[in-house]
Amino acid sequence: MDPNAIQEILNKMLLLEESQVTLYSALAAKAPNEELFYGLQRLAKIESDHVKAIENKLKSLFPAPEEAISNLKNALTDGGLKIFGSTVSAVQGLTGLGPLLRAGAAAEEKAMADYRQHIAQIKDFELRDMFWEHLIDEELHYFWLKKKGEQLN
Ligand SMILES: [Fe+2]
Numbered sequence: 714m715d716p717n718a719i720q721e722i723l724n725k726m727l728l729l730e731e732s733q734v735t736l737y738s739a740l741a742a743k744a745p746n747e748e749l750f751y752g753l754q755r756l757a758k759i760e761s762d763h764v765k766a767i768e769n770k771l772k773s774l775f776p777a778p779e780e781a782i783s784n785l786k787n788a789l790t791d792g793g794l795k796i797f798g799s800t801v802s803a804v805q806g807l808t809g810l811g812p813l814l815r816a817g818a819a820a821e822e823k824a825m826a827d828y829r830q831h832i833a834q835i836k837d838f839e840l841r842d843m844f845w846e847h848l849i850d851e852e853l854h855y856f857w858l859k860k861k862g863e864q865l866n
């Protein structure tokens with residue numbers, strides 16, 4: 714796989730992970746009880762670890778001159794702000810616990826599908842390793858959110 718394609722995938726997953734941090738922080742703020750508050754905060758922390766892992770991978774694979782790094786940061790900030798805006802407005806439209814948990818589960822399904830798709834394309838061992846770890850984390854999040862939702866019924 715050519716380096717540009719890999720860089721593109723990493724940038725895309727970075728934005729997706731950043732939007733997950735935003736989503737769970739926003740959901741935690743709306744959590745109706747202590748257990749869900751801590752659970753959603755924990756999910757936000759794990760997504761933030763995913764962000765850091767991808768950022769480190771980008772830095773090690775693509776050591777760029779300062780100007781290029783600052784251009785990339787600006788591009789990511791612009792993209793990130795758009796995702797942040799749409800994530801926050803989507804969450805603000807939600808009331809009640811069921812829809813909140815379903816929003817989280819839907820976000821995880823999207824992340825899982827993306828990781829699976831990229832794992833099928835990528836040959837680099839270290840990158841596959843990181844993506845598998847993230848994918849399994851997302852699956853655990855998905856099942857946690859689903860189970861918490863079912864327990865409400
Ligand atoms: Fe994640």
Ligand SMILES: [Fe+2]
Nearest residue numbers: 821850851854
């Ligand atoms: Fe997740």
